[in-house]
Amino acid sequence: MGSKRLDGKRVVVTGASRGIGAAVARRAAAEGADVAIVARTVNAADAYLPGTLGETADQLRQFGGRVAVIQADLADENDRDRVIAEAEAGLGGSIDVLVNNAAVALYGTVADYAFKRMRLMYELNCVAPLHLAQAVIPAMTERGEGWIVNVSSGTARHWQGPPFQLGGTGTGTTVYGASKAALNRVSNGLAAELHGNGIRVNTVEPRAAVMSEGARDLVGDIVRPDQIESMEEMVEAILALCDCPADHTGRTHISLDLISELGLDVRSLDGAPM
Template identity: 60%
Template sequence: MSGRFSGRRAIVTGASRGIGAGVAERLAAEGAAMALVARTVEGHDRLVGSLQETADRLAAYGVPVALVPVDLSDPEARSRVVDTAAERLGGPIDILVNNAAAAMYGDVADLSLKRRRLLFELNVHAPFDLAQAAIPAMRAAGQGWIVNMSSASARSWAGPPFDLGSQGATTAAYGASKSALNRMTNGLGAELHGTGIRVNTIEPRAAVLTEGADALVGGKLRADQVETLEQMVEAVVALCDCPADVTGASMVSLDLLAEWDIEVRSLDGTAPDDSTTN
């Protein structure tokens, strides 16, 4: 392990399972002190994975690990996340990975206001509340990395006729929230350019069959419509120490790996991941 992130403190939201847990493990393996944020501390009634399980895996790397259980849909609760993480890790946050999201699908004509509000609360407002809380210390340090997880569903369909894929138009509201996330990220990156704070989004080029995604679309996709967890994690981690002029961008996982000629490694960072191809 290179110690690439030694001396840095990171927050990863949605760290109880899937991409978030993978990113947290890879950052910890490379030396970062980790604050793990999610609702599920000990277990979930439907999905495998919890904050405690992620923390148990990270214990092998010998870095400080803090659990910050919170419902990110609650503005008051999430207002304390960054300060709590900094207090428990012993200093200001250098890296913020906004991975947690609400993935609610439904027919646009019938999708309730409650669900639409929750989508934007979790997928737009929560990431930017956490970013705003982290920015002052990053600005004082002259550097910081904010990575927001986006989705290909942010892009509009061309048509008619419309090629809507296996989920049809049910992803439109979710995609709208991710489109807003991309645009806000672009604006924040432009606004902070020159301060040393980098702000970017990254989305998978293909489906990453995490526990949640597999429950939704598992068995419905071809092999060429899937990328590995390790590939997605590698792309996220690349943006966690990217140069200062890489900011305000919306990037795609496999495209970024190819463009930057990045070798995909295992989650513990010790070896190339032989199951991946770029």
């Protein structure tokens, strides 16, 4: 059968109790990686939405690699401080790939948006990915290789107008999108600083809605079928950035465009042809 794409790699995936994070963790494990999964929700009793770290871990263990379960609130700096150390201890070595997927989306009109909510979104959606990246960079630099993938959003892009075509959520995604725009800029700057060290830093966003549990809760009643892309497509794009060449860095990707650019075949979350 030959080696799998991520054989021997140690991978950290945040926001892995459900949705895109859980799917990326599963695909990474199927590709031979040892995987540390990070989220707040370990048990079903604590879950607001379906999906827990315990359930994700059970899915990953079927592939035979190491699995580390790390409960952490990534909006809390003290929790973030311990994540990478615990992942290294659980997986038996330094981290090769960091996938920053955890995010919070709190929609609301801009003119009266609550600053407490804004601070929380920036802390989780932009500050936390940089904090974790800073924690993995020293070992990646020493090794001369590493991959950091930050999951972004199409809401980071400006509306053109007037007149403005706002869509079903109106201006409600503005502050969330601003936090993702900040993530794109930080990722690009980090990639520029690290270029030549063998560390790739990229962001990727879905072209259309990926109907995870969180997305269904937020916009499930207003998204048309033609506005949806599959979970497998989004994961394929993320995986492509987990083993991309050294000169593929500093870019903000759109999932389906990246798949087309690289001529990828979309596979199942277990790595099988579809």
